[in-house]
Amino acid sequence: MSFKIVLNIVLALCLTCVAGTVSAQETEIQAFNDIVEQIAESSDEELDYTTLYETLMQYYNDPIDLNQTTADELDKLMFLTFYQARSIIKYREKFKGFKSLYELRFVDGIDEQTLNFLLHFVSVGIKYGNDKADWKKMLTYGKHDVFLRSQFTLQQRAGYDEIPDSVLVADPDKSRYLGSPYKLYTRYRYHYKDKIFWGITAEKDAGEEFFRGSQPYGFDYYSAHLQVNGLGPVTTAILGDYQVEFGQGLTLWSGMTYGKGSNPNDIIKRGRGISRYGSANENEFLRGQAAMFTFGKFTLTEFLSFNAIDASIDSDTTYDEEEAWVSSFLNSGYHRTPSELASKNTVKQSIAGANLSYKADWYHLGLTLAAFNLSENLTGNPAPYNYFGFRGTQGANAGLNYMIYRGIFTAFGETSVSENLAFATLNGASLNLIPEVNISVLHRYFEPDYHALYAAPFSEGGKPSNESGFYLGATIYPIKRWRLDLYTDIWKYPWLRYGVSAPTTGKEYLAQLNYSPTRYVDMLFRVKYETKQRNNSLTELGVHDITDYSVMRVRYHIAVDPGRGFMLKTRLEWSRYQLGDAGPENGFLMYQDFSYAFQRIPLQLTARIALFNTDSYNTAIYAWEPDVLYAFSVPAYYDRGSKLVLVVKYSLVENLDFWLRVAQTQYSFKNSIGSGLDEIEGNFKTDINLQLRYSF
Numbered sequence: 001m002s003f004k005i006v007l008n009i010v011l012a013l014c015l016t017c018v019a020g021t022v023s024a025q026e027t028e029i030q031a032f033n034d035i036v037e038q039i040a041e042s043s044d045e046e047l048d049y050t051t052l053y054e055t056l057m058q059y060y061n062d063p064i065d066l067n068q069t070t071a072d073e074l075d076k077l078m079f080l081t082f083y084q085a086r087s088i089i090k091y092r093e094k095f096k097g098f099k100s101l102y103e104l105r106f107v108d109g110i111d112e113q114t115l116n117f118l119l120h121f122v123s124v125g126i127k128y129g130n131d132k133a134d135w136k137k138m139l140t141y142g143k144h145d146v147f148l149r150s151q152f153t154l155q156q157r158a159g160y161d162e163i164p165d166s167v168l169v170a171d172p173d174k175s176r177y178l179g180s181p182y183k184l185y186t187r188y189r190y191h192y193k194d195k196i197f198w199g200i201t202a203e204k205d206a207g208e209e210f211f212r213g214s215q216p217y218g219f220d221y222y223s224a225h226l227q228v229n230g231l232g233p234v235t236t237a238i239l240g241d242y243q244v245e246f247g248q249g250l251t252l253w254s255g256m257t258y259g260k261g262s263n264p265n266d267i268i269k270r271g272r273g274i275s276r277y278g279s280a281n282e283n284e285f286l287r288g289q290a291a292m293f294t295f296g297k298f299t300l301t302e303f304l305s306f307n308a309i310d311a312s313i314d315s316d317t318t319y320d321e322e323e324a325w326v327s328s329f330l331n332s333g334y335h336r337t338p339s340e341l342a343s344k345n346t347v348k349q350s351i352a353g354a355n356l357s358y359k360a361d362w363y364h365l366g367l368t369l370a371a372f373n374l375s376e377n378l379t380g381n382p383a384p385y386n387y388f389g390f391r392g393t394q395g396a397n398a399g400l401n402y403m404i405y406r407g408i409f410t411a412f413g414e415t416s417v418s419e420n421l422a423f424a425t426l427n428g429a430s431l432n433l434i435p436e437v438n439i440s441v442l443h444r445y446f447e448p449d450y451h452a453l454y455a456a457p458f459s460e461g462g463k464p465s466n467e468s469g470f471y472l473g474a475t476i477y478p479i480k481r482w483r484l485d486l487y488t489d490i491w492k493y494p495w496l497r498y499g500v501s502a503p504t505t506g507k508e509y510l511a512q513l514n515y516s517p518t519r520y521v522d523m524l525f526r527v528k529y530e531t532k533q534r535n536n537s538l539t540e541l542g543v544h545d546i547t548d549y550s551v552m553r554v555r556y557h558i559a560v561d562p563g564r565g566f567m568l569k570t571r572l573e574w575s576r577y578q579l580g581d582a583g584p585e586n587g588f589l590m591y592q593d594f595s596y597a598f599q600r601i602p603l604q605l606t607a608r609i610a611l612f613n614t615d616s617y618n619t620a621i622y623a624w625e626p627d628v629l630y631a632f633s634v635p636a637y638y639d640r641g642s643k644l645v646l647v648v649k650y651s652l653v654e655n656l657d658f659w660l661r662v663a664q665t666q667y668s669f670k671n672s673i674g675s676g677l678d679e680i681e682g683n684f685k686t687d688i689n690l691q692l693r694y695s696f
Contacts, residue, residue, distance in 0.1 A: 032056055034559075035079050035117055036632075037624040039261065049632050050279040051243075051256060052078055054189075056121065061143070062193065063123035066098045075270040079117050082268040082410060083432055084109045098124045108435045111483055112516050142192035146694045147630065151183040152206065154686040159207060159336070159677030177207035177336045177677060178214065186219075187278065187630075197227040201278045207336030207677075214341050221333065223285075225276040235292040235299065238274055241285050244303055245271030246355045248414040248426050249456040250464055251368040251399030254286055257456035262512050262526065264473020264487040265430055265438045267458055268403075268412050273301050273355070282333035283309045284454070286351060301355040308345035311376070326378045337677070348375035351453070363404045368416075371396040372453050385496035388449035388466070395419045397452050408432040414457070416464075422450040424464050426457050428471075435477070442471040448495040460491045460506065468492050483514040502546050504533035523558040536580065549579040553621070565597035577618040587619030588612065589637050593626065602651035609644055612637040628659035628691040641667040641683075655696055661689035 035056065036049050055076055064073060066088065074085035087108045092098060101124055104110050110118070159177035183206040189199040202219035209215040225240035243255040248269045255275070260267075274290040286305035293300045310330040326347055335344050353370030373394050380389040399416030413427035428442035442458060448466040455464040458471070469491030476484045489508045496502065508530040516522050529552045536547040555573045562568070575587040591610035598604070606626040614620055620638035626647045627633045637643070648660045664686040667673065673680040 032060075033626070039078060049256070050630055051275070051277075053630055054278075058191070058194070059121040063121055066092060066101075066122050066124050069122075076272070077118070077121055079114065081109070081263065081266045082270060083265065083430060083438070084114065086405060100124060109432065109438070111477065112481065112519065113514070113522065116519070138192045138196065142190055142196075144696050145187075145189040147185070147187045147691065149185040149628065149631065149689065149691040151185075151631075151687065151689045152181050153680070154688065155673075155680045155682065155684060157181065157674070157677060158679040175337050175339065175677065178338075178341075179204070179207050179209040179336065181206050184210065184219070185280065189278070195229050197276055198225060199276070199278045200224045201280065203280045203282075205334055205336065207334070214335065220335050221280065221282045223278055223280075225278060227276040233293050233295060235294045236274055237289075237291045238276055239289050241277040241287050242290050242303070243272075243275050243277050243285060244290070244301075244353075244454070245269075245273065245275070246301075246368045247271060247366055247399060247401030248412065248458070250414040250424055250426055251397045251401075251416040251452065252353065252355075252370045252454055253456040254284060254454040255456075260458070260460075260471075260487075260489065260508075262485055262510065263475070264485055265440050265475050267428060267440055267442050267471065267473070268410065268430065269458070273299075274303060280333075281331070283329070283331050297359050299355075299357045299359065301357075303351075303353055305349075305351040307349050307351075309347050309349050310343050310345065311347040312343055313346055313376070314379075326374070326376045327381060346376065349373075349453075362406055363402065366401045368397070368399045368401070370398075370453075383498075385498050385500070388495060390451040395451055395453060397455075416450070416452070418449075418451040420449060420451070422447045424450040424452075424457075428458075437477075438475040440471075440473045444469055460489065460508070461493065461497070466493055466495045466497065468494065481516045485512040485514070486510065499535060500533070500546070501535055504546060506530065506532040520561045520563070521558070524555070526553070526555040526557075528553045528555075534579075547580040549577065551618075552576045565599055567593075567595040569593035571623070573621050573623070575614070575619040575621055577616075579618075585615035585619050587614030587621055587638065589621040589623060591623065591643075595626075604647075604649040606647040606649075607645065609642070610637065611642050613640045614638045625663070626661070628661050628689050629657075629693065631661075631689060631691070633663075639667055640669060641665060655694060657693045657695075659689070659691040659693075661687075661691075663687045663689075 032053065036052060039049070039052070055078075059077065071085045071089050074080055074088060075082070087110070088104070091103070091107045101119055101122065104115055104118060157177075160181055163176055184204040185202070187199065187201045189197070191197045201223040203221045204210050204215070204219045208220045211218050223241045225238060225242060227236065227238045228234075229236050231237065245253050245255045249257060249271070253269075253271065255272070257269070273292055277285045279285075285307070286303065287307040288303070288305040290301070290303035310333070311326045312328045312330060314327045329347070330343055335341050350373045351370060353368065355366060355368045357364060357366035371394070375393070377393055379391055380386045396419045397416055399414055401414035402412065404411040408431060410430040411428070413425070415423065415425040417423045424446040426442070426444040428440065430438065430440045432438045444458060445468045446459070446465045450465045452464050457464050459467055460469060461467050469489060471487065471489045473485070473487030476486070478484060487510050490506075492503070492505045493500070494503050497504070508528070510526070510528045512524055512526040514522070514524045529550065531548055531550045533546050533548055536545045553573065553575045555571065557569070557571045560568045569592070571589070571591050573589045576584050578584040589610065589612045591608055593606065593608045595604065595606040608626055612621065614637070617636070617638050620636040622634055622636050625633040625635065626645055628647065643663065643665045645663045646661070650658050652658050664684065667683045670683045671681070673683065673685050
């Protein structure tokens with residue numbers, strides 16, 4: 001089916017809905033997507049931003065009162081830096097409260113873009129009377145949300161081809177997708193003010209069975225949680241699935257982390273302690289109970305988790321006895337084929353721990369302890385790069401984190417030790433010299449044999465081990481409406497890594513200039529350059545020698561809000577990759593986004609047309625794409641072709657919203673797309689996403 005035919009069907013459906021409706025509903029604000037897109041741009045992979053979206057939605061519906069809030073609550077708005085959140089509190093104390101939201105313009109560190117975001121989630125003095133929960137009215141005045149979503153690809157993949165019965169009889173484990181090509185997702189959420197939350201999430205990936213075979217109970221994945229806040233000394237109590245985030249992510253951090261972004265002054269992690277979990281990642285969360293208690297300036301958090309996770313099991317037969325061990329953990333969550341099903345829930349993981357923190361006016365300290373036990377022996381890959389990798393069934397971590405805040409100066413850090421007495425440390429500081437100049441520095445040193453089951457510190461390699469480095473960043477506001485972000489990061493891997501047969505080094509530089517000539521126009525120009533080292537693939541015999549390679553990315557982006565429901569975004573991006581003395585490879589991406597929210601009818605349309613041309617995957621360019629609410633797409637554009645995306649949101653009746661997303665990619669010089677079971681014949685790939693939300 002061509003994109004033109006699909007587009008005609010979509011438009012016809014929209015016109016039919018428009019003709020039959022008499023009601024309207026407030027549309028989702030564009031700021032949601034802008035904030036998440038800004039954070040997503042720092043990562044070259046698709047991550048689950050559900051928790052961030054849920055937090056923004058909570059404060060959009062129930063704005064934070066600037067005259068009653070705390071810096072810790074403002075930290076939950078991830079687009080605010082540590083300094084910005086505390087500058088707001090300092091301004092309030094100095095001028096005895098806020099009289100208007102627009103006083104935020106005079107708060108140190110609040111630039112034009114941050115102000116535009118912030119206005120959607122804060123208020124001044126709208127919370128009247130006692131804000132304590134009335135539990136008798138909980139079910140009457142709480143808010144319910146129900147989502148139903150289906151995703152599928154129009155073209156058939158090789159994994160869904162029919163296999164003759166004679167072949168299956170001879171080889172029952174013949175690799176194929178056992179289920180339908182439809183991805184199904186449903187979720188239910190309830191919350192009453194900020195006092196109680198509960199929810200259920202269920203998902204079936206494309207290719208997984210549904211109410212048959214390996215999945216007699218329907219969905220492949222279920223998640224549930226109950227969270228209660230503010231019960232006397234119990235600050236938060238959770239049953240079910242949850243996340244833990246402490247310190248700078250070096251000892252224990254199971255939640256999402258955003259890595260190096262374009263804002264050099266947002267390198268301070270602000271853990272939420274414990275928080276409910278309802279995303280679709282099937283392995284990286286804790287399951288059990290957790291509670292946080294506050295006694296004056298002390299906060300004690302305890303947690304206990306027991307979960308089954310996916311892992312790859314290897315075995316060996318010696319003296320007629322078979323011994324099995326875990327070679328690696330798996331995070332894809334796919335259970336579509338017999339081999340993938342064999343890895344499902346193969347390891348039982350138990351985790352227990354606690355965090356004790358003390359928070360004074362200008363500093364706070366935290367001590368985190370965690371221990372874990374695995375039901376199977378983890379051996380890891382026997383290759384030399386994994387010589388220092390964790391082996392065994394039990395492990396533990398202990399870490400001390402600190403934060404010192406004295407006006408324009410902030411110092412932070414964490415030092416942790418694992419069960420083998422290997423240690424890792426991370427320390428940094430941020431200095432706001434004048435309102436127009438902010439400087440941040442960070443140093444990290446992670447020993448190769450430091451182990452942490454759940455950790456996500458600031459790092460280049462994405463792991464809390466085998467890395468040392470130094471980061472220096474600055475934000476400068478040279479004149480009104482201009483902002484310059486700069487950073488450099490230099491690191492070293494003292495031991496081998498996967499695919500790299502020697503210790504290596506790397507450097508990364510970024511310069512980004514933002515300009516907002518008016519409140520309706522934002523543009524940026526970014527240059528990012530990094531040099532790294534890898535094995536020389538041209539080495540034919542013996543140990544691979546190490547060669548340098550470099551990647552440069554240049555981006556120009558402009559967003560225009562002409563009003564009356566229109567929004568335009570244009571991006572041009574060029575990438576260049578060079579390995580040693582070989583010739584350079586180039587990549588190019590250009591896209592145009594257009595969105596329009598109708599004024600008289602509850603209809604939103606968002607469209608993108610993208611053209612891309614890259615010499616190889618080395619010059620692939622990642623870019624956030626428009627999608628339905630709570631679905632996220634940050635694909636890699638590579639090869640040569642074009643992509644069309646259309647997202648329709650329509651409020652069918654009051655409290656009932658419908659989304660449709662159609663995305664079609666066409667490659668210029670391909671006879672097939674993908675490989676293996678995912679291979680599609682031809683050069684077209686069309687993805688459909690349908691979603692309903694009912695709120696009451």
